[in-house]
Amino acid sequence: MSMTRALARAGSSRGRVGLLLTVLALVGFPLGAAAQVVPNLVPERLSKALRATSLPLSDAGFIVVPLAGGAPIAAWNAERAMNPASTMKLVTTYTTLSLLGPDYRWRTPVFLGGRLDGDVLRGDLIVKGGGDPKLVIEDMTEFAARLRRAGLREIRGDLVIDDGLFDIGDDSVERFDGDPTQPYNVRPHAALMNFKATKFVIRPEGQAASVMLDPALADVEIDNDIRLVGGPCRYGAHGLSIRDAGSESKPAIRLSGSYSAACGEQAVFTAVLTHRQFIHGFFKAAWLAAGGTFEGRTRIQRGAARGQPWAEWISPRNAAEVVADINKFSNNVMTRQLLLSATADVMKLPATMDRARRMMRDWLGTHSLSFPELVVDNGSGLSRDERITPAHLAQVLQHASRGPHAELMRTSLPQVGVDGTMKSRLAGDPIAGQAWIKTGSLTDVRSIAGYVIAASGRRHAVVMVVNGPRAESSQAAQDALLRWVYANG
Numbered sequence: 001m002s003m004t005r006a007l008a009r010a011g012s013s014r015g016r017v018g019l020l021l022t023v024l025a026l027v028g029f030p031l032g033a034a035a036q037v038v039p040n041l042v043p044e045r046l047s048k049a050l051r052a053t054s055l056p057l058s059d060a061g062f063i064v065v066p067l068a069g070g071a072p073i074a075a076w077n078a079e080r081a082m083n084p085a086s087t088m089k090l091v092t093t094y095t096t097l098s099l100l101g102p103d104y105r106w107r108t109p110v111f112l113g114g115r116l117d118g119d120v121l122r123g124d125l126i127v128k129g130g131g132d133p134k135l136v137i138e139d140m141t142e143f144a145a146r147l148r149r150a151g152l153r154e155i156r157g158d159l160v161i162d163d164g165l166f167d168i169g170d171d172s173v174e175r176f177d178g179d180p181t182q183p184y185n186v187r188p189h190a191a192l193m194n195f196k197a198t199k200f201v202i203r204p205e206g207q208a209a210s211v212m213l214d215p216a217l218a219d220v221e222i223d224n225d226i227r228l229v230g231g232p233c234r235y236g237a238h239g240l241s242i243r244d245a246g247s248e249s250k251p252a253i254r255l256s257g258s259y260s261a262a263c264g265e266q267a268v269f270t271a272v273l274t275h276r277q278f279i280h281g282f283f284k285a286a287w288l289a290a291g292g293t294f295e296g297r298t299r300i301q302r303g304a305a306r307g308q309p310w311a312e313w314i315s316p317r318n319a320a321e322v323v324a325d326i327n328k329f330s331n332n333v334m335t336r337q338l339l340l341s342a343t344a345d346v347m348k349l350p351a352t353m354d355r356a357r358r359m360m361r362d363w364l365g366t367h368s369l370s371f372p373e374l375v376v377d378n379g380s381g382l383s384r385d386e387r388i389t390p391a392h393l394a395q396v397l398q399h400a401s402r403g404p405h406a407e408l409m410r411t412s413l414p415q416v417g418v419d420g421t422m423k424s425r426l427a428g429d430p431i432a433g434q435a436w437i438k439t440g441s442l443t444d445v446r447s448i449a450g451y452v453i454a455a456s457g458r459r460h461a462v463v464m465v466v467n468g469p470r471a472e473s474s475q476a477a478q479d480a481l482l483r484w485v486y487a488n489g
Contacts, residue, residue: 037079037391038063038072038075038078038079038391039075040075040076040077040078041072041073041074041075041076042074042075042076043073043074043484043488045484045488046074046480046481046484046488049480049481049483049484050477050480050481052480053474053476053477053480054473055466055470055473055474055476055477056468056470057076057077058468059466059467059468059469059470059471059474060076060077060464060465060466060474060477061076061077061078061080061082061389061390061463061464061465061466062074062075062076062077062078062390062462062463062464062465062481063075063076063078063390063391063394063461063462063463064452064460064461064462064481064485064489065394065398065460065461066458066459066460066489067398067401067451067458067459067460067461068458068459072394073460073485073488073489074481074484074485075390075391077390078389078390078391078394079389079390079391080389080390081373081375081387081388081389082387082388082389082390082465082467083383083384083385083386083387083442083445083465083467084381084386084387084388084393084440084445084447084449084465085381085440085441085442085445085446085447085465086330086332086380086381086382086438086439086440086441086447087381087393087438087439087440087447087448087449087463087465088376088379088380088381088383088386088388088440089326089327089330089335089379089380089381089438090327090393090396090397090400090409090438090449090450091360091364091374091376091379091388091393091396092335092338092339092360092376092379092380093323093326093327093335093338093409093412094396094399094400094405094409095342095359095360095363095364096319096323096338096339096341096342097319097320097323097405097408097409098363098403098405099342099345099346099359099363100319100341100342100345101319102318102319102320102405102408103318103319103320104318104319104345105314105315105317105318105319106130106131106132106133106135106314106315106317106341107130107312107313107314107315108127108128108129108130108132108135108143108191108312108313108314108315109127109128109130109305109309109311109312109313110125110126110127110128110147110309110310110311110312110313111125111126111127111128111304111305111306111307111309111310112125112126112310113125113126113157113160113304114156114157116151116152119151119152119153119154120153120154120156121152121154121155121156121157122156122157123156123157124155124157124158124159124160124296124304125152125155125157125158125159125160126160126161126162126304126305127159127160127161127162127191127305128162128164128165128190128191128304128305128309129161129162129163129164129165129166129189129190129191129192130165130190130191130341131165131166131188131190131192131337131340131341131344131351132192132313132315132337133192133322133325133326133331133333133334133337133338133341134195134315134317134322134325134334135191135192135193135194135313135315136193136194136195137194137214137215137282137286139313139315139316140193140194140215140282140283140286141286141289141290143286143313144283144286144287144289144290144292145290146311146313147290147292147311148290148291148292150310150311152292153291153292153293154292154293154294155287155292155293155294155296156296157296158296158297158298158299159279159280159283159284159294159296159297159298159299160298160299160300160301160304161190161191161276161279161298161299161300161301161304162190162191162301162302162303162304162305163189163190163191163300163302164190164302164303164305164350165190165340165341165344165350165351166188166189166190166340166344166350166351166352167350167351167352168187168188168340168351168352168353169187171187172186172187172189172196172273172274172275173185173186173187173271174186174187174382176382177443180271181242181243181270181271181272182271183195183196183197183269183270183271183333184332184333184382185271185382186271186332186333187333187336188333188336188337188340189275191275191279192275192333192337193278193279193282193283194215194278194282195271195331195333195334196271196272196273196275196278196333197269197270197271197272198213198214198215198217198269198270198272199213199214199215199267199268199269199270200212200213200237200240200242200255200267200268200269200270201213201214201265201266201267202226202237202240202255202259202263202265202266202267202268203264203265204228204259204261204263204264204265207228208224208226208228209224209226209228209259210224211224211226211255214267215282215285215286216281216285216289217272217273217278217281217282217285218280218281218284218285218288219251219280219281219284220246220251220252220253220273220277220281221246221250221251221252221253222252222253222255223245223252223253223254223255224255225254225255225256226240226255226256226257226258226259227256227257227258227259228258228259228260228261229258229259229260229261230260230261230262231260231262232260232262233260233262233263233264234260235257235258235259235260235263236259236260236263236266237259237263237266237267237268238266238268239257239258239259240255240256240257240259240268241254241255241256241257242254242255242268242270242272244272244273248274248277251273251277251281253272253273275300276298276299276300277298279298280297280298283298284298319338320405320408320412322334322338323338323408323409323412324408324411324412326338326412327412327413327414327420327438328412328413328414328419328420328421329420329421330421330438330439330440332380332381332382333380335378335379335380335381336378336379336380339356339360339378339379340353340356342356342359343355343356343359346359347359353378356376356379357376360376360379361374361376367399368399369392369395369396369399371388371389371392373387373388373389373392374387374388374392375387375388381440381442382442384442390463390464390465391463393449393463393465394449394461394462394463397449397450397451397461397463398461401451401459401461410436410450410451411436413436413437413438413450413451414436414437414438414439414450415433415435415436416429416431416432416433416434416435416436416437416482417429417431417432417433418432418433421438421439422435422437422439425475425479426479426482426483429483430455430483430486430487431452431482431483431486434452434453434454434486435450435451435452435453435462435482435486436450436451437449437450437451437452437462437482438450440465444467444468444469444471444472445465445466445467445471446465446466446471446472446474446475446478447463447464447465447466448462448463448464448478448481448482449461449462449463449464449465450462452482452485452486452489453486454485454486454487454488454489455486455487455489456489458489460485460489462481462482462485464477464478464481466478
């Protein structure tokens with residue numbers, strides 16, 4: 001029996017256990033899987049829609065559950081442990097939002113490691129990293145201005161960073177998939193600034209291409225080896241090689257490759273330098289722009305911050321806003337910063353990934369969300385190892401929909417056809433604006449998870465995960481499932 005025939009018959013005869021056994025055998029499942037808590041259930045119209053996409057259902061797992069309660073209205077391989085990619089962020093953001101509360105704000109205290117003589121600090125300026133996931137250039141500009149208004153102009157010592165809030169090692173990048181310049185590869189840091197990344201703006205000027213950094217990084221040499229070429233726009237900014245080229249004490253960035261003059265001005269956001277080097281260049285550039293003076297070095301010294309802070313930066317964003325940023329745009333380093341921040345806050349100890357994983361499991365367990373197959377690597381989905389079943393991911397969504405942060409969690413997700421990573425998907429379709437869906441993407445992994453308000457007004461949790469070599473071509477199947485839920489849910 002072909003897969004398509006089996007699916008069609010499964011849709012028209014939902015209760016036939018023998019046919020379910022046949023379908024399971026066709027996709028390579030052991031017959032013992034027929035005793036699943038969530039049996040396979042593919043209604044005929046959904047079966048037809050999925051067959052039209054040519055997705056091998058042996059690679060997929062999905063489930064659609066009414067939020068009002070009751071059995072799933074569609075399910076397939078729902079209890080298979082799968083790599084969820086970035087839909088794992090739903091587990092992390094729900095857990096941490098519940099632990100921290102939506103109004104939690106990150107604090108970055110400043111200490112004086114010397115005497116303030118007029119507007120001159122005769123000693124070090126000590127900054128204790130508070131784990132802020134989004135201390136960006138606008139924040140640093142205002143931070144520097146506030147320190148200036150408080151009476152500080154010249155720093156005669158060093159900038160000292162106390163990174164003791166997190167204890168996760170010194171590497172600056174993960175090198176996931178082998179490209180350390182990708183911003184998604186940046187590792188967490190207690191004093192993360194601007195995601196340890198800057199925008200390289202390339203502009204043709206005469207016979208050469210100029211390079212500008214936004215934000216600027218002080219004391220960083222730019223080795224511009226870009227070759228400007230004629231003809232149509234074949235080589236843009238994303239085709240350039242941008243690599244660290246200096247030493248620990250003398251950072252440099254080398255840009256090389258061909259750039260077509262016809263491309264005009266283009267920009268690419270790139271992760272560069274170590275955390276220490278980036279913090280130095282980022283802070284110093286903002287400090288000089290604010291009218292300050294600083295000729296010292298930047299050092300990392302755990303435990304350097306002692307006593308009462310002289311000043312403090314409080315993030316203008318609360319945890320609810322950070323969760324929305326994470327889920328709408330799938331920011332990996334922000335997710336990890338959030339998880340480690342919550343760990344340090346809850347455990348009152350330096351955050352490690354082991355402690356973070358234990359904290360997540362403990363919280364989930366106390367809310368009847370114990371999942372034996374759950375594997376949390378870093379909580380962001382940027383992992384080959386993370387695992388959860390579609391059924392359990394849907395259970396998290398159901399639980400969130402009944403909790404005090406239900407609306408915050410739902411609206412933190414990309415709204416189909418409206419914003420975030422779903423802005424261009426299903427735009428103009430009847431489902432546009434009626435679904436909030438987190439997406440996930442890795443090599444051989446594609447996933448969606450979130451909420452759909454059907455045309456009937458009924459609300460559903462929807463999860464679909466595809467693991468396999470055809471995952472990259474599974475968007476049509478994901479969209480078919482969403483359309484089916486909207487029309488039939």
